[in-house]
Amino acid sequence: MKLIEVRSYEELSRVAADCIIDRVKSNPAIKLGLATGGTPVGTYRNLILDHEANGTAYRQATTFNLDEYVGLDPSNPGSYRYFMQERLFHWIDIPAGQTHVPSGVCSDPERECEAYEDLIRKAGGIDLQLLGIGGNGHIGFNEPGTSFHSLTHLVELDPSTREANARFFSSREEVPTHAITMGIRTIMDSREILLLVSGEGKRQALKQLLNGPVTEEFPASILQRHPHVTVIADSAALGRQRRKPLRESVV
Numbered sequence: 001m002k003l004i005e006v007r008s009y010e011e012l013s014r015v016a017a018d019c020i021i022d023r024v025k026s027n028p029a030i031k032l033g034l035a036t037g038g039t040p041v042g043t044y045r046n047l048i049l050d051h052e053a054n055g056t057a058y059r060q061a062t063t064f065n066l067d068e069y070v071g072l073d074p075s076n077p078g079s080y081r082y083f084m085q086e087r088l089f090h091w092i093d094i095p096a097g098q099t100h101v102p103s104g105v106c107s108d109p110e111r112e113c114e115a116y117e118d119l120i121r122k123a124g125g126i127d128l129q130l131l132g133i134g135g136n137g138h139i140g141f142n143e144p145g146t147s148f149h150s151l152t153h154l155v156e157l158d159p160s161t162r163e164a165n166a167r168f169f170s171s172r173e174e175v176p177t178h179a180i181t182m183g184i185r186t187i188m189d190s191r192e193i194l195l196l197v198s199g200e201g202k203r204q205a206l207k208q209l210l211n212g213p214v215t216e217e218f219p220a221s222i223l224q225r226h227p228h229v230t231v232i233a234d235s236a237a238l239g240r241q242r243r244k245p246l247r248e249s250v251v
């Protein structure tokens, strides 16, 4: 894995956006895997600023989001479809039909999962997958114990994940109990992965990701086996201050 150490969340967001912009420019019909949560918000802000200032085009791009809460329709502000509309899709020139988020309100979740896998496969797979990491090592909504062979599936959320995501809802009880998520294998099949880690709260998870064993008890650890992963981590997550702006190393 390549590790890029940055000083701050702002720098992390700029570096991540620059990487995405670079890939979009060299492959305008790119298939992008996208993430939600607090971490990628600054990255999306930078993509929008760049689109406005430099006209980077997303007309030919296709996106696949990692996950969606079960029971929340796209008009619900807690849903990930709503999040993506507000934070990115509305502000760039990507056609709505080329943005994909699993449906949280389908009548048959199992079929929805299979259909989502099919969509990704028919698109030719994901070129670049953006990821955040949960404090317990989850990627997407793949909680500890998830099989490394899993494809898109229905999950019951860990209480710690519901607790961590309660900040996006008006009360803890409103956080859905289930979600549809790309599986670990779906994520690992991406040709390139960009993982963002920010803040003191992620320090332990980052340490385990970089130095721990590969185990299903810590889902993100499988990324050590992917041939093309870049981790961008800020000082707070690394637990050390950086005076110089950027440092790249192979870990």
Ligand SMILES: O=P(O)(O)OC[C@H]1O[C@](O)(CO)[C@@H](O)[C@@H]1O
Binding pocket: 035, 036, 037, 038, 039, 040, 066, 131, 132, 133, 134, 139, 140, 141, 161, 165
């Ligand atoms: O960026 P955050 O809000 O810390 O979340 C980390 C991860 O947790 C999730 O929000 C799921 O709980 C992922 O979508 C995200 O990648």
